[in-house]
Amino acid sequence: MKPTIVILISGRGSNMAAILSASLPIKVAAVISNQADATGLELAAAQGIPTAVVDHRAFSTREDFDAALQNAIDQFSPQLVVLAGFMRILSPQFVAHYEKRLINIHPSLLPAFPGLHTHRQALAAGVRIHGCTVHFVTDRLDHGPIVVQAAVPVLQGDTEALLSARVLRREHVIYSRALRWWAEGRLHWQEDCIHVDGEFQNFGGLSAPEPVA
Numbered sequence: 001m002k003p004t005i006v007i008l009i010s011g012r013g014s015n016m017a018a019i020l021s022a023s024l025p026i027k028v029a030a031v032i033s034n035q036a037d038a039t040g041l042e043l044a045a046a047q048g049i050p051t052a053v054v055d056h057r058a059f060s061t062r063e064d065f066d067a068a069l070q071n072a073i074d075q076f077s078p079q080l081v082v083l084a085g086f087m088r089i090l091s092p093q094f095v096a097h098y099e100k101r102l103i104n105i106h107p108s109l110l111p112a113f114p115g116l117h118t119h120r121q122a123l124a125a126g127v128r129i130h131g132c133t134v135h136f137v138t139d140r141l142d143h144g145p146i147v148v149q150a151a152v153p154v155l156q157g158d159t160e161a162l163l164s165a166r167v168l169r170r171e172h173v174i175y176s177r178a179l180r181w182w183a184e185g186r187l188h189w190q191e192d193c194i195h196v197d198g199e200f201q202n203f204g205g206l207s208a209p210e211p212v213a
């Protein structure tokens with residue numbers, strides 16, 4: 001039987017769409033958002049995937065929201081909860097409930113540039129290489145064991161929009177790749193490091209340089 005995931009989104013849902021179209025050996029049991037107008041919800045519904053909204057504004061504390069979100073997720077009994085552009089900080093209780101079952105994509109080469117506006121941060125820092133990271137979630141924001149990273153060049157004249165689009169194209173590739181490894185039982189925790197097929201591998205995120213426009 002295919003392992004089951006629930007995807008959490010807050011908006012556009014392009015990573016979710018990439019996961020849905022990747023023909024993974026995974027059942028996407030539901031897509032849940034904290035924003036009723038998240039465009040990704042329509043796309044999921046159009047593919048016959050159950051959707052739900054848990055609006056954070058209806059709760060007075062983070063813990064109450066997280067408890068309601070957890071309740072909504074657990075109705076689908078997922079083996080993995082996949083954060084795909086889910087823009088809420090999660091409480092330690094929530095993270096502990098999904099220990100080793102909560103995975104995220106972040107638009108930077110962590111541990112560089114945690115938090116928001118990662119492309120702006122990268123341009124301000126003048127880095128020449130930027131990228132994205134798939135990692136398991138721990139209660140330290142934008143940290144946690146790395147599964148795969150992809151790097152892109154930062155080019156002269158880059159804007160946040162250009163850099164973000166370049167990174168996003170790589171996000172769509174590595175998130176599906178990480179989920180395929182997970183579904184195939186190929187990810188193993190070695191203390192705080194994730195090994196693929198029992199080894200520390202670094203083949204997943206490296207790509208040929210994109211042509212300079």
Ligand code: GAR
Binds near residue numbers: 009010012014115171
């Ligand atoms: C993606 O770039 C994702 O990495 C980022 O939000 C965007 C969502 O786009 N996530 C974070 O910043 C989480 N800290 P999408 O809705 O089109 O997938």
